Amino acid sequence: MTLAGRTALVTGATGFLGGAVARRLANEGVYVKALARRPGRDAYLRDVPKIEIVSGDMLDAERMQAVTQGCDYVFHVAAALGGSLSHQRKLNVDGTRHVMQAAAAAGVRRVVHVSTIAVYGYGYTSDVTEDMPQRPGRVPYNVSKSEAEAVVRASSVPYSIIRPGMIYGPRSGMWTAFMFNLGKRNPTIFLGDGSGYAHPIYVDDVVDLTVLLATHPVAEHEAFNCAPDPAPTWREFLSGYSRLAGHQRWFGLPVLPLKLLAPAVELALTLRGEPQDVPALIPFLQARKTYRMDKARRLLGWEAQVSLDEGMRRCEPWLREKGLLP
Ligand SMILES: NC(=O)c1ccc[n+]([C@@H]2O[C@H](COP(=O)([O-])OP(=O)(O)OC[C@H]3O[C@@H](n4cnc5c(N)ncnc54)[C@H](OP(=O)(O)O)[C@@H]3O)[C@@H](O)[C@H]2O)c1
Incomplete structure (x- = not known):
């Protein structure tokens, strides 16, 4: 079923993923209301046909009700990705509660909620499927995103949940700009031999599945991983960036001293109010596990289309434009 001619609210539209979702929807003929909390952050969407920038903060329940009126679909992308619990x-x-309440009041057909593989926590060291219990541990992001899913599931509104891995691509601060700088360093310095699995998924693939989840009949009330399956290793992921930077040298930090240091680092982070489960993070980064994509393949016939090599190629012009790659 096509979304063309429908009206959709996109929260987080001034961010990396939300901006890409808003543009894709507009391109497909959807009338998009792009929620912008802060004026001046909407440059990527300004003057794009079919996109209307609507100001609003999702903490303002009344405003959310107002902007959601008349919408057929809601793409709930906005979130805090850092800070205290x-x-x-x-x-x-x-x-998220305000978004779901507003969606219920407006009688939207479906909310697509953007969650994350982080809801499973760092404890799993073998393959992860959607039906496995969420064990977010003590990391504020993991805990709050897991609780946000519970809010979505408890709502009366039809919903679908996407759980992306590490979303990379042009405009990604974390998994492209930051990781490129890590890969660019000669040698690239990382944990051990980098043979643990990473979970980078190209932004267009995430947008693709997000949009599909809005209308696919089987997707209603279901959650789907969105990660590379099979997963590449951390070394393969970072080497993609080092290759762009013109080298392939690697320096593996010895794991044992880092493991011994981990509790002290965790204590310091906890005192700052942002625990990160560092002792669990090290085995997590070394684990050879995949967030399995069988469910999306089986139920939706969906498969990610952008290989890691292709994704890296697509990042190159943006890295040059940002002055990160000479
Ligand atoms: N990036 C990843 O690798 C990744 C991986 C898995 C899942 N996700 C999920 O994907 C979603 C988007 O992530 P992203 O990387 O695109 O993050 P981002 O670039 O930081 O964007 C976050 C967006 O949320 C908006 N926002 C935050 N608080 C708000 C509020 N109170 N009211 C209205 N809008 C608010 C921000 O507005 P401002 O512009 O005003 O800050 C921004 O538009 C999140 O749900 C995240 O959990 C991301």
Whole structure:
């Protein structure tokens, strides 16, 4: 079923993924209401046909009701990706509640909620499927995104949930700009031999599945991983960036001293109010596990289309434009 001619609210439209979702929808003939919390962050969407920038904060329940009126679909992409548990709970849990309440009041056909593989936590060291229990541990992002999913599932509104891995591509601050700088360093410095699996998924693939989940009949009330299956190793992922930077040298930090240091680092982070489960993170980064994509293949016939090599190639012009790659 096509979305063309429908109206959709996109939260987080001024961000990396939300901007890409908003543009794809507009391109497909959807009338997009792009939620912008802060004026001046909407440059990527300004003057794009079929996109209307609507100001609003998801913490403002009344405003969310107003902007959602008349929408057929909601793509709930906005979130806090850092900060203390109370900060992230406020945005990710209360914010999501307001979005779902507004969607219910507006009678939308479906909300696509953007979650994350982080809801499974760092504890799993073998393959992860959607039906496995969420064990977000003590990391504020993981906890609050897991709780946000619970809010979505408890709502009366038809929904579908996508759980992306590490979304990379042009405009990605974390998994392209930051990781490119890590890969560019000669030698690239990382944990051990980098043979643990990474979970980079190209932004266009995430947008693709997000849009499909809005209308696919079988996707209703279901959650789907969105990660590379089979997963590449961290070394393959980072080497993609080092190759762009013109080298292939690697320096593996010895794992044992890092493991011994981990509790102290975790204590410091905890005192700052942002625990990251560092002792669990090290085995997590070394684990050879895949977030399995069998469910999307089986139920939706969906498969990611952009290989890691191709994704890296597509990042190159943006890295040059940003002055990160000479
Ligand atoms: N990036 C990844 O690798 C990744 C992986 C898995 C899942 N995800 C999920 O994907 C989604 C988008 O991530 P992203 O990387 O695109 O993040 P991002 O670039 O930081 O964008 C976050 C967006 O949320 C908006 N926002 C935050 N608080 C808000 C509020 N109170 N009211 C309205 N809008 C608010 C931000 O607005 P401002 O512009 O005003 O800050 C921004 O538009 C999130 O749900 C995240 O959990 C991301």
